[in-house]
Amino acid sequence: MSHVAYQERGDVAVEADYVVVGTGAGGAAAAVVLARSGASVIMVEAGPWREPHDYAHSTYGAMRDMMDDWGSTFTMGRALWPVVQARLVGGTTVINSAICVRTPLDIFEEWQRDHGVGGPGFAERIWRFQDQLEDELCVAETAPESMGRSNQLALKGDAAAGFDGHVIKRYAKGCLGSGQCLQGCRSMRKQSTNLNYVPEVLRRGGQLLSCAPADRIVFEGTRAVGVSGRFIHPQTRSKGARFTARARKGVFIAASVTHSPVLLRRSGLTHAAVGAGFRAHPGTGVFGVYDEPVDQNFGVTQGWASTRFREDGGLKLETLSIPMEMAISRLAGGGRAFMERIVGYRHLAMWVHALRARSVGSVRAGFGGKPIVRYSFDEYDMARFRAGMVRVAELHFAAGATAVLPGIQGLPYSLGPGELDVIANGPLDPRRYVAILSHLFGGCMMGADVTRSVCDARGRVHGRQGLYVADASLMPNNIGINPQHTIMALAMLVAEDALAER
Ligand SMILES: Cc1cc2nc3c(=O)[nH]c(=O)nc-3n(C[C@H](O)[C@H](O)[C@H](O)COP(=O)(O)OP(=O)(O)OC[C@H]3O[C@@H](n4cnc5c(N)ncnc54)[C@H](O)[C@@H]3O)c2cc1C
Ligand code: SF4
Structure with a gap:
């Protein structure tokens, strides 16, 4: 067999x-x-x-069925950031997201x-x-009809801010723009x-x-x-x-x-070299709040990117549509105020940056053979990480957002166009930020x-x-x-x- x-x-x-x-x-x-x-x-x-028709629709289902140890690998260092991989x-x-x-x-x-x-x-x-x-693997630029509003807004913001961005090329054949890449492509478009x-x-x-x-x-x-x-x-x-x-x-x-x-x-x-030299692109997102519905769950998961700040700043900026239940985990609060924030999901666009970090960690075997990733950010990386969030927020405002939600612990929930210095002067403690590691090296x-x-x-x-x-x-x-x-x-x-x- x-x-x-x-x-x-x-x-x-x-x-x-x-x-x-x-x-x-x-x-x-x-x-x-x-x-x-x-x-x-x-x-x-x-x-x-x-089988693709058996992929879960929800983030929870994807973590249960597809992720390594339910997505429970975290960096052991100053901050516990998830290290995301599939199994x-x-x-x-x-x-x-099939970006090529x-x-x-x-x-x-x-x-x-x-x-x-x-x-x-x-x-x-x-x-x-x-x-x-x-x-x-049928690599092609995302077609306009699959882009969806979040990616179109990023193109608009890019034109205004001059971030030299581009429509992303992906390993996808006839992408339908269903925004489900992170749970697996049930329609078998992603290669x-x-x-x-x-x-x-x-x-x-x-x-x-x-x-x-x-x-x-x-x-x-x-x-x-x-x-x-x-x-x-x-x-x-x-x-x-x-x-x-x-x-x-x-x-x-x-x-x-x-x-x-x-x-x-x-x-x-x-x-000693086995497990040494662990490196990553820690990334984080900033929500933009728009007057008109964005409906980020319609349109390709990632359709726009900019590498303008790769050499100077080590940043890559991208759109990233996330499912509602994942977005909710970023909306702080409780009671009626929290429910109102959830209702506002249709007006949110999530855009992210990934940092070419210089920090180096290691991988060792822990209990039961589970990998232990030791990794902490130094201050230089943390300052660039924070600066990346300012860039993402700038792009939102250039696209017409009325506010951004930075999701940094201890800072206001929502910031207006004149308040970017609040992020720029934000804390340098990685524990105050929500980040994930999805691109790994070494x-x-x-x-x-x-x-x-x-x-x-x-x-x-x-x-x-x-x-x-x-x-x-x-x-x-x-x-x-x-x-x-x-x-x-x-x-x-x-x-x-x-x-x-x-
Ligand atoms: C959410 C997310 C989005 C991403 N988006 C992009 C993107 O758009 N473009 C891009 O270029 N990169 C992207 N990446 C990164 C990219 O997918 C990875 O860098 C790449 O898949 C890593 O390839 P790999 O072969 O090293 O590991 P993997 O693709 O993770 O493959 C490793 C395989 O080994 C198996 N395995 C592990 N241990 C054992 C064992 N002991 N015995 C047998 N099998 C084992 C695992 O189950 C897995 O199937 C993304 C990553 C994530 C998490
Ligand atoms: S956006 Fe939807 S159709 Fe396109 S590759 Fe991703 S999951 Fe498949």
Whole structure:
């Protein structure tokens, strides 16, 4: 059988040329390159297979069915900020906004200058894979009819404020603008990897073990020869049968920034660099209040962005429509006043910024193997984070908002156009801000210095044979752009180079 889901008893043992752990952005991209070469591939995925018609409508349902540990991973530091990742076939591509951004040249220059990876021809190879991905995953600019009012207002504000923004390109085919990307696209317009590369690997004779978190990498001497673990029931979370997936030629780890380093450590790779270099784009939103209804839940989830402040300020500004129940969690108060604020939901537009933070953290295994992310913001990052909120508020006022709701603890609930200095002089304590970390980097960083890195530029784990990393954990810096396109192209490059070794 090509897909083996949860098994209560009866050990499962399978074998192929390659085993790929994780089916998200990196894992699925690596697996499809391997399968297209004619190699046999087993994909081992911690989460379940979910059919799009079965995706939850609500945020609560998405957290229950799709998120890693119900979305309960938080940064351990000065502030407890959620670290959001998915756990199902397709990984975080199922719950993301499908924004596609090509890797800029300065990233390759930084990788080479600071980490000794890359060099002549490297950027061109990544860009070639990105051409291929754009073609295969139907990347296109959001069509005007899918934009919705929130994105149109951002375009208007941008024209007035001069933020040099643009309509976002996404991996979506005929997006209907239903604003449901974060709960999974039930109409299958978003090109998450569970709809394309994972089924293609299966069609090419590959196998999938789902509900199957790999617990250990199996070694013979220093050569990786497979992975093992126990099935986990997708609802009860109870443990089932054992599984072993053996690899004749290589094992690819693509279990995400939080899980890949933990899996390596559990498997005996206790080198200090494993789990080091955790970086992120902490982001937060500011609501704009408009006289006319915005109805942010109609229109594409994210349709407008500006990178004008990427170099100077490390900021990316974007629209982000969020479901009503998530919006309500940002509306403070109680009783009648709170009910009135909820009624006002139709008049709110949520726009966000994501910061290219310089702060660095780490990932380690906690109780029961759950990743512990230690991460705190320094004052420099906090000041830029706060400045990003001012930019978002400026954009709202330029678009005609009558007020903004900054959501900063201790500050007024609502601010008018002349009151932006209240945010600009706001607190520098991260605990007063609501933020999430959704773009993550590092943990198994690539680099030339074996004391500071886990892998080389071809994803090969130092000191081991047949073991590769092919996900966001490879990235040695914070790239300051939406990362999926870079992760997928990097994973394809790692897979292509592994095939060339044979
Ligand atoms: C809400 C949200 C919106 C986003 N929007 C965008 C966007 O619009 N554009 C963009 O470029 N980026 C976006 N991102 C980020 C992007 O989705 C991620 O950076 C990317 O998916 C990471 O790829 P990955 O392969 O490293 O990990 P993932 O895609 O998370 O895949 C990891 C996979 O490994 C599995 N796994 C974990 N542990 C194990 C184990 N032990 N054994 C087996 N399997 C395991 C997981 O279940 C998961 O399926 C968004 C992220 C979030 C959270
Ligand atoms: S906005 Fe709606 S239709 Fe478009 S990709 Fe997202 S969930 Fe799918």
